[in-house]
Every structure is written in structure tokens, then in C-alpha cells.
Amino acid sequence: MSQSHNRGLIEDFGRWREFRAGMWAWIFHKFTGWVLVGYLFTHIAVLSTAIPASGQETAVLQAGDDVYTQTIVTLEELLLVRILEVGLLAVAVFHILNGTRLLFIDLGVGLESQDKSFYASLILTGLITVASVPTFLAGAF
Amino acid sequence: MAERYSSFTPGGTMWLLQRITAAFLIVVLAFHFFLLHFVNHADEVSFIVSAARMETLSYYSLMILFLVTATFHGVNGVYNALINQGLTGRKKQAVKTTLIVASVVLIVQGVRTANAWAGGVPL
Amino acid sequence: MSTQVPQQTDETDAETEPDAAEEPSKGDLRREKKAERAAEREREAEAAENAAAGGNTRELKVFRFDPEIEGKQEPRFDEFHVPFEKGMTVLDALIYARDTYDSSLTFRHSCRQAVCGSDAMFVNGQQRLACKTQLSELSEPVRVEPLPHADVRKDLVVDMEHFYDQMDAVEPFFDADELPEDELAEQRQSRQNREKVKMSTRCIWCGACMSSCNIAAGDNQYLGPAALNKAYRFAMDDREGEARKQERLEIIEQEHGVWRCQTQFSCTEVCPKDIPLTEHIQELKREAVKNNLKFW
Amino acid sequence: MASNTTYEHDVIVVGAGGAGLRAAIAAQEAGADVAIVSKLHPVRSHTGAAEGGINAAIRDGDSWEDHAYDTMKGSDYLGDAPAIEALCRESPKETIQLEHWGMAFSREEDGTVSQRPFGGLSFPRTTYAGAETGHQLLHTMYEQVVKRGIEVYDEWHVMNLAVTDEEDPTERSCHGVVGYEIRSGEIAGFRARDGVILATGGMGQVFDHTTNAVANTGDGVAMAYRAGVPMEDMEFIQFHPTTLPSTGVLISEGVRGEGGILYNDEGERFMFEHGYANNDGELASRDVVARAELTEVNEGRGIEDEYVHLDMRHLGEDRILDRLENILHLAEDFEGVDGLDEPMPVKPGQHYAMGGIETNEYGRTCVDGLYAVGECACASVHGANRLGGNALPELIVFGKLAGRHAAGEEFDEPEIETGKRGEYEDADFESPVTLGERAGDDAGTAADAAADGGEAVANPDAVLDVAVDREIDRVEELLATDGVNHAEIRSTVQETMTANVNVFREEEGLTEALSDLREARDRYTDVGVSDPSRTFNTDLLHTLETQNILDIAEALTMGALARNEFRGAHWRKENQIRDDENWLKHTLISWNDGDPDLWYRSVILEGENKRYEPKIRSY
Ligand SMILES: Cc1cc2nc3c(=O)[nH]c(=O)nc-3n(C[C@H](O)[C@H](O)[C@H](O)COP(=O)(O)OP(=O)(O)OC[C@H]3O[C@@H](n4cnc5c(N)ncnc54)[C@H](O)[C@@H]3O)c2cc1C
């Protein structure tokens, strides 16, 4: 009933430019949330290699030749995976910061500066991500 | 709108749980990241080291709790997002079932993994 | 096309025809007058145009649509050049454009002072009241469109029914559990309590907030910020009593109630009455949670 | 002919401002099946613009008798005592009723509703809700309408009344109204089994600088007029002394009530320093202040030769924010002035019509089944000048009375006579130009049809059908013609009215206005609508309204020309004194089937327990 009249291009494009802080925060939070769930599932799938590994010989385990350790090491050797991990960190940090912002908003704190807190979350995310690059990429080359 | 008076819609409860899990996750996720990327570098991971951590009861329970809350928080978040997009009726029911099944699978698999490290539930 | 002028002149010519059906003498007279008028109008429009060319004008791009009129069924934007005066609002400009160039330009308006709530529109990418928006604050060309996420009836007029339905859904009326016996004795209300609900009582039903909310756009059943604010207005009013408050909390807690709100704040940002909508919605959420906890 | 859609109810209320909503609630509570038909959605009505407050004697030390005395004095002894007493007696109950309906009044420390002083009142009895009393009242009442499930046909413009066609208007009866649905262009009949209540509000659009809304075109007054109901005291127009120069937006009297001060260009507090009102100063009656301001401007002491300053800075930020916050926003948004930092520019603007549809103290007109309440009606409680805060109580008091009456409740015999019955006096009024509609022009009501030789219709449904068909024809014709644009005619009317029938009036100007109006009327016969659409055709709508503006402007100017005295809001250069000898009487103008007719009826100064003796009005 209240669907918009089809205004063609006007409705479809260009609108994003009219988005305000709160809307961007919402979109980013959504996006990061979804990425995190996606990661959670993949993460558990990868870690599950620990189940067959636990059946292997202690020596094999000690040498780090088990399925689990091998999988992780192989993955960690890929530069792509390292970069993705940095991305994951960015995503997680933003989600945490903005999530904290949302928690405060839910408590009725800082409603007037909600746009500022969003920008702060963005900037902090950027800083933390950049600062962690060395640690994350260490040993990848 | 028939559902207007149904105070049984657990909207409020789920909303509150989403916030509570979020607050919990802030701490745990930060700890998790810190531990596995900064204290122990990612490329130094091995079964033995992981197993060693997991054999401690407190760490084990924390991780299980982490798993459960993260799963709840994530899956409930996804579900809410879909509802907000106007998902209703049979589709909604189907999505709900799928998500619940996926969560159960995820948690079961996660617990089995943890047990693998700990060699059973550490007691 | 820079204004509506040329087109209007055409229309005048084309419509001289049906008049011929009238009695000849009267008809002739009329036609003569009409020709005069057409010429006059052209002169006037030209004068307006010249004045416009004289420098201080503003350019408006206005959304046009009419489901019945050929040529308007396909939505389009028309440009109008309006002579600028200090203190001119978007509404003034629209009125000028309508009265000078195209009398079919359609928009709702009445009070001209931001109390009737009829002229919320989408101006340069934001929901605003046309009468309360100074032209001088906007960049050119000023793009005027009907409220997004509502059915467009014609030009800038949208269907408000859905908005009204949502308002009605929260039982928007005072309903005290009990009233003073004496019909000349008022209910007491503390200053603090009036202060608490004051902002929420200011809503003028303009629909700007609803139009700006992404959630409302995606979920037609979502009560929306205005209706939730209305609910807040009564739920927080101490004069109503506990029993009624419980019922009100149940209403706002329904599936498409407060929990839908994702704190996007755009409602709060566009509200011409500066009502802190998000704050009110958030308070209702907490109120609802507290209320539920009581029963655990 | 009978194929027209018809909606049927016991009582049809036209208009959904404070008056219409109250009438609908009352009629429904009295057991009637009511519907409201309004060209705006109820919450868009102009009642929402009222800022100041509602006068009601609800406190110890105050009494309704004092309120009545103040009102009579304020009216310059042109109010009818039975109506004034009804207003003041009922207002406390009705005001508290609003509170019981949840209206968000401002509060005192002890939780009771606040009252403040207002111009012309001997006691601070103006009950208020911040600076948005009308908004709160309108919304509170609409909420109660929603609660009661009263049917509302919104965005239906009422075009005319369905009235029978007896020769003598006092024998006619009203059976319904003809509505035009703005959204679809549908024209339909609304059959009222028991009564039609007009509550269509003000007529500010007759002037070009007004505090009224664009929708305030006096439709109800014009419709009733054409149906044979006299217009009463039309020359009495209140000009509000403090409106913003560029838009006409009102700065509430509350500012002066709280202590705001008026200054001229020389920084003089002229209300005192030039002796306009040595006792009350800024709080003198509106007409006094409006004339004082214009005199200042005319004598060269105006700012930019146009306005004066209203200063409230000395009240302090806290008090201003607490009680007059709304004013700050208005000055900022519509004039670009910050009231905390600088004085606000103000000048007089059309504000309120004291006159209107002649009714008795129950809101009944001389046509059976036709009622009028609110600003469109003239009961008369405001006489020659309305006191601030007296219009809102009028809405709720007479709204209630008319609603109940229409729903069939029993009342005492009224003391106020309506129509050309009882005692009245024919005027020897010579108009310098031909008035009204000349033979052969569009007819207005069913009554005219009979006068034109149409067959007599008595059956209510048939009366309605005839009326509907007439309006369908009218609209078809307007849509088919591309004639003069109504906007030109409207602005001609507004300009001449503002130039000649403003705060200061003299014979020459009034005559000029009448001939300008004559010309405008002639042009209106060639009016056409260039937008052929049936959907939301505001071009058509405004064209229909312009007809009403014409009829009203003419009657208003007639009254102003006839009344050669200075009383209340009406000032005449030729005779600048109140002339109680000759003019303690109402002017009434009957449409008389297109040939307007002016006559008089004496004022009723005899109250329930006392007679109100005319005294000099000094403040
Ligand atoms: C700015 C301002 C401030 C004021 N402040 C005060 C104050 O402080 N105190 C006070 O006592 N008074 C005040 N007044 C006066 C008072 O507000 C008005 O007189 C009063 O509100 C009029 O109410 P109403 O119900 O008669 O008309 P309105 O509220 O104007 O309502 C008219 C209704 O009629 C409908 N209508 C009109 N024509 C048609 C038609 N053809 N068909 C269908 N429907 C139609 C409209 O849609 C509307 O719903 C103020 C007035 C103004 C303008």
C-alpha cells in the first residue's frame, strides 16, 4: 500500500547520497554482522579438522604434522588469507565499536551525538586496522 | 492486525538477549582476537598449543559460551535483518527453521572440536 | 523547457475549439476575450521571465506526475525560475510558480506556519516542510519531490492513508483509568511529567519521519516513528494510570512495533517539530523490557 | 437524476477544526449518527495555529459573570448578552472537559492548569498550553473523535448546501450538503436526516496580509449566505497587532501578556508615551494596539516605514524558553530573527472575523436544520471586537450546544431571534454600484432554481439531488472552459480589501473597493480551470473558493460602508466616535436571491440577571 510510486532512476540511484550518518551506521553494521556470521561458520568448519587430528599419533602431533596444524599453517602461508584476516579485523572492530555505540543508544546515552560517535567508530576502526597490519602480516613474506 | 495484542511475541526478550550477548561478546571477542593474533601469532598455531589451552576448564567453558552466544547473536541478527526486510508467512517459518538447524549444527560441531582438543570435557 | 509558459499558450489555443458549440454571439465574445487574455498572459509571463533573467532568481526542479493526464503519466521534472526575495520559502516559490506559470502544479498546503503539517516534501534530498524551509539555505537547482516511500497521487501530493492507519493503530487518544468526580476539577499533573511528554505532543502528522525511515519503507506494517511517538505521548502521561499503560506497552511491543526500529535517527533529523523520536522509541523499548522483567 | 452517490447520516458536520470536532462529539454523545466532512484532514485545520489560550473562569476569585462583563465591554457593546453569558457560563466546564480528555495544559507547581493574563481581561483567566494551545486543543479533540469512531470524510470539499426553495428563507430547511472529493473528483450528496452544522472557520483569505491559513476562504459563510441565511456584522474584522511583516505569521498576545514591550523607531514605548492606552499599555484591546501601531507608522515613527518592534528580551532566557519557546521558532523560521537577541518586527494583520453566519445562542440559523459554530458563525459573542482567548471557548461551547441541538436534544426557547423575524429594521442603504449576481448568472442554491422558475422540490432527497446535479454541471463547465485564472481575481480582491477596508476606513475607499469587487465579479463569470484533471485538482478547488471570497468581501464592504461610526475594530474616518444613539445594532445582509439586502437588528444587552450598560471603553 505504501510502496513508492515507481520513479525510475530517481528512486533507484542517487538516494544513497542522501543517506545520513545513522543510515550508514545501520548499513555498515548489517554488513559487518553478516560477514562475522559467515566467518563464524567457516571458522568452525576449519577448526573441525582438529577432530580427526585428535586421533593421530602424539609424535605426529608434536611434529605438527597433523591435519589440523597443517591446514592452519597452509592457510596462514597464503598472503590472501593474511589480507582477508586484516579485513576481518576491520570488520570485527567496526562491529564492536558501532555495537558499543548502539548499546549506549539503547541505554539512552549520547543520543544527541549519535552521528559523531559513528564517525568516531569509523576513524578508530581505521586506526586500529592500520596499526595491526604489521602483526597480522608478520611472517607472511 | 491480529498480532497487536499478542504480548507473547518474544520481540522484547530477543532484543534484550541480543544486547546482552553483544555486551558479553565485546569482552570475549576482544580477548579472543588479542590472544590468537597478538599474544600467539596466527602462524604459530598448532594442535598441541590449542589443546593445551583447551584442557583448562575455565578456558574451555569460556569458549563454549563464546560459541553459543556468538551463534545466537549472529543468527538472531541475521534473522532480524531478514524480518526487517519484510519476510513473512511461510518463508519466514522456513528461514527460521533453517537458521535454527544451522545453529545447532554449528554448536554441535564446535563442541565436538573443543572436546577433540580437550580429549573430552575437561573435568 | 525553461518554464511552463510556452506549453500553456499552446493549451489555450487548442481549447478554443469546444467553445464554438455555444451560441455564436456569446461564443465570439468569449473567444475574443480569450485571445486577449492569452496575449496578456504571454506578456505577463514574458515580464516574469524578464524579471527572472534580471538576475536574482532561483531555479526549481519540480516532480510532475498525473495518472490521468497524457504527457504527465510518465513522471518528469519541470523547471521553474522564480524571482527571489529575502525570506522566501520553498512554499512561496511553489505558489509563485503555480500562480504564474502553471496552475496545474499541485501540492498540499494550508497554514504557511508549520502547524498543519500538509506540506512535507522531499527537497534537495531531505524530507522538509516547504513552508518552513528558506530558499536561501538550499543549493541550486532546488529539487522538489513528493515524499519517498508513499504513493504519489499527483505532482507533490502523496497518499497519506497508510500513515493515518499507523497513527490510528496505537489508539491515539487519552483514556484515563479514572477521572475526578467533579466535572470542574482537573486531574493533577506535575510540571515534570508535562515536561516529559511535551515534545511528543508537538507532532503535526506531517509524515516526514515515516518517509525517511528505511525500516518503514521495507516493512509496511512497522508502526513507524510518528505512531510510536504518539504511543509514547500517552504511555508516559501519568494521568492515564497503570492499567492503560500496560495496554499501551502491549501495543508498541507487537511484532511490528518498537523492536523494528534500528535507531537510524533519520526520523529525528527530519522532524520539523524537533521531536526526539529515536529517544522516545528507545525509552519505550527500555520501558517494555523493564515491564517484561517484572513478570519473570 | 437519482443516480448520484449519497452518503446518509443523522448529522453532518462540515469542517473539522475545534468547532466541528466538538459538535460531532456532542451530537454523537446525544445519540446521533454523525459524520464530519472536511476539505482538510482534521489535524490540518487552522485551529492548530492558535497560540495564546482559552478564557475560562475556573479559579477562586474569578467568576463567569466577570468574564461576561469583560467580554461585553470588549465587544464594545455589540455582543448579544444571552450568547455571551452562555459562553462564559459553559467555558469552565468545557475547558476542564478538555483537560479530562488529556489536553497537555501548562501546569502550576501544585499540578493544576496554568492561567495567564490576556488583553482586556480583569483576571488572568487564559488557560494555556505553552504557546501552542490551539494545536493541543485540536489534536486532543481529534483523538476523542478517533476514540469514538466518528466517521470522517477528509479531503472532501463541501461546495454547497441542499436547501429547499421557499420564498422566505426562514421557511427553508436544509437536508444536506454537496461534497467534492478532492482526491478523485467525485461529486456526491451527503444527506443529513437531522441537521447540518457548518464549522468552516475563518475567512482571512479575503485580505492579503493575514494570520489565517490558505484554506480559510469563508466557504461556510458564503454557502449559508447564498442559501438565504443572513451574514451578521461582517464589517468587524480583527486585525492582530503583532504579526510578522513578511508572512503574516502571528506572534501571540502571550508575549505581551508575559510582559513584552512595543517600541517605535525612536525607541519610545509608544503605547504609554503617546497616550494610546495609559493604563493597560501593550495589554490594551487588540484594535487599540493595532491602530496605535499604524498611527505610529503613518506618522513616520515606524521602522522601515512598515512595522514596530516587539521586545521580550528583558523577560530572560528561562522564562522565554519555558513559556514562549514556540515564538522563538516562529521568529527564526519565518522572519530570520532571534527573539533572545533582538526585538521582533511586527505589524497588524487580518486575524479574526467577528461577524459571520447569523445564529442564536444554540448555533441555529434561521434555516431549519442548519447550524453554524466557530469562527464562521456570529452568535454574537464578540460583537465589534473579540478578546484574545475568547474564540477557543466559543468553539467548544457552541460546538457542544449545536451538536446536541442538532441531535434532537430539548433546549429552552432561544432569546436571540434569527432571520427577518421579530423586530428588525430595514436599512436605507444606497450602494454606489450594483451588488450581488445579476440575473442570468450562475445560480447559487436550490432556492434560486425556484426563483428562476424551476419546479418546486420539497422531498429532501430530491432537494439534494438537484443540488448535486447543479454542482456537477458547474464543475463540468469550469473544467471545460479555459478562462481567466482565479488567482488573478483573488489577488485583485485581496489587494483592494487590504488597501481600502483595512484598519482605517473611509467612504471613498470603501466605494472604490465595492466597484473593484464589482469588476472582479464580472471577471469571475469568465473564470476557467486550465488543469483538466479530476485528480487532486487544486486549480478547480481554488476557483470554487474564490467565488466565496467574492461574496464575503462584498458583504463585508457593504457593512463597513453602512456603519458610519467607530466601534471596536471598525473605524470610520467620517465619524470617529462610538454612536450608541444610532448604532447599538447588528448589520445583517441577506443574499435575497442575488440582490443583497442590508438590514439591522438591535443588540440584546439584557442579561440573565442584569443589563450591560454601555460604558466608554478605555484601557
Ligand atoms: C494564528 C491564530 C492564533 C489564534 N490564537 C487564538 C487564541 O490564542 N485564543 C483564541 O481563543 N483564539 C485564537 N485564534 C482564533 C481561533 O483559533 C479560531 O477562531 C478558531 O480556531 C477557528 O476554529 P474553527 O473550528 O471555527 O475553524 P478552523 O479550525 O479553521 O476549521 C475549519 C474547518 O472547516 C473545514 N472547511 C472549511 N471550508 C470547508 C469546505 N468548503 N468544505 C469542507 N470543509 C471545509 C476545514 O477543513 C477545517 O477543518 C487564533 C487564530 C489564529 C489564526
Ligand code: HEM
Ligand atoms: C563483539 C562484540 C559485538 C557487539 C558489541 C555486537 C553488537 C551488536 C548489536 C548491538 C547488534 C544489534 C543491532 C540491532 O539490532 O540494531 C548486532 C547485530 C548483529 N551482530 Fe553483533 N555484535 C558483536 C559481535 C558479533 C559477532 C561475533 C557476530 C558474528 C557471529 C555478530 C553478528 C551480528 C549480526 C549478523 C547482526 C545483525 C546485523 C543486521 O542487523 O543485519 N556480532 N551486533
Ligand code: SF4
Ligand atoms: S513526528 Fe515529526 S516528522 Fe513525524 S509526523 Fe510528527 S511532526 Fe512530522
Ligand code: F3S
Ligand atoms: S528512522 Fe526508523 S529506524 Fe528508528 S530511529 Fe527512526 S524509526
Ligand code: FES
Ligand atoms: S503549510 Fe502548514 S505546515 Fe507547511
